[in-house]
Amino acid sequence: xxxxxxxxxxxxxxxxxxxxxxxxxxxxxxxxxxxxxxxxxxxxxxxxxxxxxxxxxxxxxxxxxxxxxxxxxxxxxxxxxxxxxxxxxxxxxxxxxxxxxxxxxxxxxxxxxxxxxxxxxxxxxxxxxxxxxxxxxxxxxxxxxxxxxxxxxxxxxxxxxxxxxxxxxxxxxxxxxxxxxxxxxxxxxxxxxxxxxxxxxxxxxxxxxxxxxxxxxxxxxxxxxxxxxxxxxxxxxxxxxxxxxxxxxxxxxx
Amino acid sequence: xxxxxxxxxxxxxxxxxxxxxxxxxxxxxxxxxxxxxxxxxxxxxxxxxxxxxxxxxx
Numbered sequence: 530x531x532x533x534x535x536x537x538x539x540x541x542x543x544x545x546x547x548x549x550x551x552x553x554x555x556x557x558x559x560x561x562x563x564x565x566x567x568x569x570x571x572x573x574x575x576x577x578x579x580x581x582x583x584x585x586x587x588x589x590x591x592x593x594x595x596x597x598x599x600x601x602x603x604x605x606x607x608x609x610x611x612x613x614x615x616x617x618x619x620x621x622x623x624x625x626x627x628x629x630x631x632x633x634x635x636x637x638x639x640x641x642x643x644x645x646x647x648x649x650x651x652x653x654x655x656x657x658x659x660x661x662x663x664x665x666x667x668x669x670x671x672x673x674x675x676x677x678x679x680x681x682x683x684x685x686x687x688x689x690x691x692x693x694x695x696x697x698x699x700x701x702x703x704x705x706x707x708x709x710x711x712x713x714x715x716x717x718x719x720x721x722x723x724x725x726x727x728x729x730x731x732x733x734x735x736x737x738x739x740x741x742x743x744x745x746x747x748x749x750x751x752x753x754x755x756x757x758x759x760x761x762x763x764x765x766x767x768x769x770x771x772x773x774x775x776x777x778x779x780x781x782x783x
Numbered sequence: 784x785x786x787x788x789x790x791x792x793x794x795x796x797x798x799x800x801x802x803x804x805x806x807x808x809x810x811x812x813x814x815x816x817x818x819x820x821x822x823x824x825x826x827x828x829x830x831x832x833x834x835x836x837x838x839x840x841x
Contacts, residue, residue, distance in 0.1 A: 534805075535806065625836060628810045632810035671837075673830075673840075680839055747837055
């Protein structure tokens with residue numbers, strides 16, 4: 530079962546990453562490049578930028594800035610612009626794709642449900658709601674150069690929201706008792722009542738349409754990613770069993 | 784009322800548990816590397832994907 534789960538996750542992660550990478554190159558990468566021009570322009574006048582109290586944030590900023598956007602300071606490794614940058618974006622998408630596929634498979638197997646493409650698609654849509662849509666309600670997808678709260682507090686809220694939404698969806702959609710539904714809904718709503726950490730409101734020179742387009746496109750890519758991930762996982766799960774069955778049959782025949 | 788119970792052999796239960804634990808651990812590890820790790824080189828390599836996938840980024 531372990532091999533089957535790993536094999537199906539590799540296939541599903543690869544296919545979802547292929548689709549998501551092409552969509553990123555067409556839809557979000559051009560917007561990120563456009564936004565970085567404004568980020569670089571703003572960095573020339575550092576007085577307009579807020580200093581973050583958290584030392585890790587400053588570290589991440591300085592590292593990112595010196596590497597990605599020529600803010601000065603020590604040079605850090607970064608992928609060269611153009612094709613290498615796209616290749617590393619695709620690689621990161623693949624690593625995340627396999628990671629999410631492993632988690633999707635773990636949840637499917639743990640709930641003990643028959644793994645079919647339609648069932649896996651349903652869980653994939655759950656994954657989209659938990660890991661893309663719910664965190665985006667509090668922390669909308671952001672272009673580079675937009676001021677935000679401290680990185681760790683946002684990461685913590687992101688993980689807590691994704692986990693609470695996933696458990697909440699499980700209680701509402703699978704457990705389905707009145708108590709489970711009430712508890713599930715409470716879990717889904719709780720992170721938003723608590724509130725996402727927000728940064729200072731800065732006026733950016735970047736046209737607001739960029740940010741709006743980026744948020745919508747990012748969620749659309751997220752949906753396509755999760756839908757392909759779920760469908761492909763269910764299909765690969767059955768396909769791996771099919772080849773195993775065929776091997777066994779051929780062994781018996783021989 | 785007919786109660787449907789599924790009895791799984793202990794071997795199957797432990798096999799399922801080890802598969803789930805291994806997949807979950809690997810999955811969390813891969814997501815940490817691609818989406819959350821604060822190492823500058825990893826951040827720069829995964830930068831555009833982190834923004835697109837709405838992982839909190841710098």
